[in-house]
Amino acid sequence: MKKILILGSTGSIGQSTIDIVRTFPKEFEIVGLSANQNTEDLLKQIKEFKIKTVAINDEAKAKELKSILNSKCEILIGEKGIIELVRRNNYDILVTALVGFAGLIPTIEAIKLKKRIALANKETLVVAGEIIINLAKEYGAEIIPVDSEHSAIFQCLVGENKNYISKIILTASGGPFLNKSINELYDVTIQEALNHPNWKMGNKITIDSATMMNKGLEVIEAFWLFQLPKHKIEVVIHPQSVIHSMVEFVDGSIKAQLSSPNMKLPILYALTFPERFQYSQVLTDFKKISNLSFFEPDFDKFVCLKIAYDVISEGGVSSCILNAANEVAVDSFLKGKIKFTQIPDYIKFALDKIDNKFNFEINDIIETDKKTRELLNSIIN
Numbered sequence: 001m002k003k004i005l006i007l008g009s010t011g012s013i014g015q016s017t018i019d020i021v022r023t024f025p026k027e028f029e030i031v032g033l034s035a036n037q038n039t040e041d042l043l044k045q046i047k048e049f050k051i052k053t054v055a056i057n058d059e060a061k062a063k064e065l066k067s068i069l070n071s072k073c074e075i076l077i078g079e080k081g082i083i084e085l086v087r088r089n090n091y092d093i094l095v096t097a098l099v100g101f102a103g104l105i106p107t108i109e110a111i112k113l114k115k116r117i118a119l120a121n122k123e124t125l126v127v128a129g130e131i132i133i134n135l136a137k138e139y140g141a142e143i144i145p146v147d148s149e150h151s152a153i154f155q156c157l158v159g160e161n162k163n164y165i166s167k168i169i170l171t172a173s174g175g176p177f178l179n180k181s182i183n184e185l186y187d188v189t190i191q192e193a194l195n196h197p198n199w200k201m202g203n204k205i206t207i208d209s210a211t212m213m214n215k216g217l218e219v220i221e222a223f224w225l226f227q228l229p230k231h232k233i234e235v236v237i238h239p240q241s242v243i244h245s246m247v248e249f250v251d252g253s254i255k256a257q258l259s260s261p262n263m264k265l266p267i268l269y270a271l272t273f274p275e276r277f278q279y280s281q282v283l284t285d286f287k288k289i290s291n292l293s294f295f296e297p298d299f300d301k302f303v304c305l306k307i308a309y310d311v312i313s314e315g316g317v318s319s320c321i322l323n324a325a326n327e328v329a330v331d332s333f334l335k336g337k338i339k340f341t342q343i344p345d346y347i348k349f350a351l352d353k354i355d356n357k358f359n360f361e362i363n364d365i366i367e368t369d370k371k372t373r374e375l376l377n378s379i380i381n
């Protein structure tokens, strides 16, 4: 029986993780949950799994839930509350299913406790990849990717020698605007941008998929996870999202991991690795797939993808600036304050204005994130 702590249990990845636990009640037990403000769904989860401790980021919502639950469930509050929940040390696996920069510090705390990290929160590696990978090595904590592409590569590399990799190929759906021209992007609506062709995900990552910043973040995530130079990390458009990613080896052999697009598979794998469980909820019928296609991404149209590659060469805290600027810009787009095509403009602006730093610690990352948000918020609002 593995004990699981889920951060971000009310979101898309969080709910899918809960569904996996429902399917395997003898193998997994949930010992703690966290959310930002969705106390309605959190309350249902607390009741269903008889959870004793949760953390809620939003203070008012936390107090509201406290008055409903009395002393039946301990409620920890705010960022500190989430960190305290992680420090409780009563679990085997931390699922980081919360979105954005908020995932960073809790993940560090779990690494220090030598926990397995089932890492969905890609922003953690984008903002502080070097620190996280070094800490995980120092403490002997496993980081198992949940992101579908990284899970695919991870699976392709089992039993392989890293020295024989010639490149990894991250597949990208191209998002809802794959077939729109650059000019047509100017007027796209929030609803159109939220209409991902293959995946049902949270709003932030769905907008990232539409700008292809998601793939940019994933290139940076792969750079740290698999420790390969950026020229060995290629992005290929594959609109069907059936091949989740591939690895090409020095002899020309290519391994790919395939399945119908459903996050329950990579989540389950991150929980069970190196084992696999019998699971029939996500099956793929190749007789129903008439076409698998591949082509080059358009870096002029999807500027965010190009910026992400550039930031890898830049180094220092530039990927933290990129992430913070992207979070603010996406949030502003979702609130109708800026246009879709302004997202990359604001990211470039922040990268230009905020000083990079090459010798940095975690406090510099926190400071850079804060400064970038303040700068962009002051301009956009």
Ligand SMILES: NC(=O)C1=CN([C@@H]2O[C@H](COP(=O)(O)OP(=O)(O)OC[C@H]3O[C@@H](n4cnc5c(N)ncnc54)[C@H](OP(=O)(O)O)[C@@H]3O)[C@@H](O)[C@H]2O)C=CC1
Binding pocket: 007, 008, 009, 010, 011, 012, 013, 014, 034, 035, 036, 037, 038, 039, 057, 082, 096, 097, 098, 099, 100, 102, 120, 121, 122, 123, 146, 147, 148, 199, 200, 201, 202, 203, 204, 205, 263
């Ligand atoms: N969805 C997917 O298929 C995939 C997601 N990912 C990554 O997984 C992560 C989660 O994505 P997804 O599930 O789609 O996101 P959602 O928006 O669906 O869920 C986010 C979760 O995080 C909580 N949360 C939001 N902000 C904060 C905060 N400041 N502090 C604490 N908790 C917070 C939310 O709580 P509340 O509900 O209360 O707002 C919710 O539980 C992201 O990093 C994403 O890039 C990676 C691959 C695929």
Ligand SMILES: CC(=O)[C@@H](O)[C@H](O)COP(=O)(O)O
Binding pocket: 147, 148, 149, 171, 172, 173, 174, 175, 199, 208, 209, 210, 214, 215, 263
């Ligand atoms: C499911 C998953 O891992 C997402 O990151 C997905 O890859 C988004 O799709 P695209 O970014 O390829 O559109």
Ligand SMILES: [Mn+2]
Binding pocket: 147, 148, 149, 218
């Ligand atoms: Mn992905």
